[in-house]
Amino acid sequence: MKNSQSIKKLVLLFVLIACSLLVISYSILVNIFFEKGLVLAVQHRLELESNFYAAAYEKDKGTRLPDAANFKTFQDYEGLPAEIKEKVGPDFPAGEFDIVHSVKNENEFHFIYSWKRSDGKVLYFVYSLGDADKSELILSTLHGIAYYTIATGLILFLGIILVALLIIRRITKLVMRLTDWAVNLNNDNVEKTIGDFQYKELNQLAVLFQRNMRRQLAGIQREQKFLRNASHELRTPVAVLQSNLDWLNRLGADEEEKFKRPLSSMEKAVNNMKELITTLLWINKKDIDSMPKHEIKVDDQLQNIIDENSYLLANKKVQVKMELPPQVVSAPETLARIVWSNIIRNSFQHTYQGEINISLLEGMLTVTNDLIPDAAESISEGFGLGLMLIQDLTDSLGWHLTVNERSTSYSVRLQMD
Template identity: 35%
Template sequence: MKILGNKTSIRTYTFVFLTSLVLLIAVVFSYQSANIFLGSFDRMTEKLMTEVAKKYPEQGKVEQTVLQFHVTTDWQRVPKPVQKQFEDISTESNVYYSKFVDWIYIAPPKEIYALVIYERDGQRVFVSQFNEKFQEYIIKKHNEDGILLDPIMVIILLGLSGLIIFVLVLLLIFKKITVPVQSLQKWSKTLTIDDLKQTHPDFKFKELNSLAKLILENLGSVADSVEREQTFLSYASHELRTPIAVLRSNSALLEKVNPNPSERERKIRDRIQRASLTMKSMTETLLWLSREGNAEMPREITSLGTLLNNTQTELSYLLMGKSVEVNIKVDDSEVELALVPSLIVLNNLIRNAFQHTQQGTVDIVQKGNEVLITNIETGLESINTSDTSIQKELGFGLGMQLVEKLTKQFGWKYTTTKLNNGYKVSVFFN
């Protein structure tokens, strides 16, 4: 699974979340372990020094050294370095003081001082211990025994080791899981209609196999629906072509038989002619929709200006009864085109401009491979182009969707520009 854009993959999200969680737990437990270690060390030292204070100095003695501890009942006899570190000692008894100098937590301190004040038989006993070269002492001792590792550093290293082991195990688990998931992703991307009838590969996990089965079933259902739709469109369009051809040929024959009909009959003939042209355009569109999207279309060299002239002449009936001026300017250049798609595009664009201009102008300009169609409505004071209903009325319906689909499929540059009272569209047939 990959990170796409700003979207994080499940693998990355889970890995970061679990690693952060374990790191936090390791830090908390390491800190807690260090505090427990230090607390235990202090309590052990305090207990030992208190036990010494209970028995020493012996009867008749004011000062004594026991187990590297200095014991005295006179504060002035306490070693001067200890007195200096604990100048403001409390008058209370049965207290324990300790101090570490230049201690960076992960290495031994340079100096250590400890003092217990214990009351025995109505007098205070001072038990003290200090070492002003403690770090040197520890280093010298470990040089004899081996590598110097502070207990706190050992705790930290154990925590890091646990974290590293967890990350390695997590990566191994992810590898076992994500490889089948990636295989499912690649398999689903390369599915074809022929593959829908075959059994899906084994993706090792029951959930992934169920998902693959669901993908096959859903895609099979969609493929069946598309096939039925294409079959229906193909049959319908082919069936319609014959009656339309009969209608148009008989309409033309009627003009030859009676070229001067009455005004009422002329209106009826014009309606029949317009209806047949509309049906002809619809069947061409249906035929296109029934084709496979990647089907190759034959290309032929043709005059784009001639196509525009013929199309706008066929659709001129849409302007009957309207006060619309059509300005068409074309050249004699010839271009290589997929004829049927280009005719559908031009037909829909010009039809759109004619249908949605009640009073104004329609300019059709062709220069080389580029066609520019502009419709301006002068009968309206203003058009709110941000209104969805107005946009739909101005032609952003199924016909324009078909234009967008065709221009995108054939790589034709297609742009639409909003104007105050109309639209300007441009198509570059490359």
């Protein structure tokens, strides 16, 4: 998300580039058309001169060749100026038109038009333009046209930019309105009629948001219903187990050596089931703010939880290393214990050999355990349920849960600050 682009800036940049290219292209085209128009005008004049001369020549064979200040007619190729002959060869066909740039003066041009007279002789009409032919009136007119062209281009450029900005601003407002509507969409207003966002695409997005919200709310309702039903359904068999354990203890079964170990394991399993049921109920309730907070000695609670779940390591080659300096945290005690119990119980349950390291340093609880490489995938999947159940609780408590999974180890970090 850090490198995300702005559609507004992208569209504006596109419009700027497009307008700039448009203005530059039209400026180049204006210059090309001006030069082409000048050439066509001169060519047309030379053709007219040849037509007038042809008509006069038919009436009078002694008609003089057209001649003016910058217009001359040559009866043969040899009479042409040297710089023209360098460009135009003696085989220059009749009826052709060409432009010759002066070598001596870069501002001087010669327009040559060859024409065959009725007696078969080829004449060369040459129209020359140079510094001496400049006209202040024409230059002033050309400058005016240039200024007009530039001004018109700038006005069009600014006009297009202004229109683009207005359109972008309008669409941005509608998108922000759609965003606010989508953010505030909840269970209370999801069924209300969608407002008109004026554009077909935005209305389609609004419908899509509404449908997604409906699906999410339906999923949440199914999840809450499942949690309620599961927690209540589990209470009955757990209560039966607890009653039977209490009855066996009253009969003195816990005093017989051969029953002590299985009864202790059953008692701890029942307690774990009670904590699981409590977890499900609190996840479904999600009313953390109403619970009173207490100053909890984290190290003492963790030690008790470790002792209660030590039966899960029976007959396993697992060594537990602890670093639990005294530390106090302010939180709802029941929920905090649920979170800590789930983390430690998951670690004990899914570790079959190696080490389990439990450390409590500066508000950070870290539980790291070794995994068997061949069974890493199945073990990793087993961690999912317990951690999934406490993820909502840690978020509600303002704590941060981080899981780091590797091929040979599994680490859970709980930041409680």
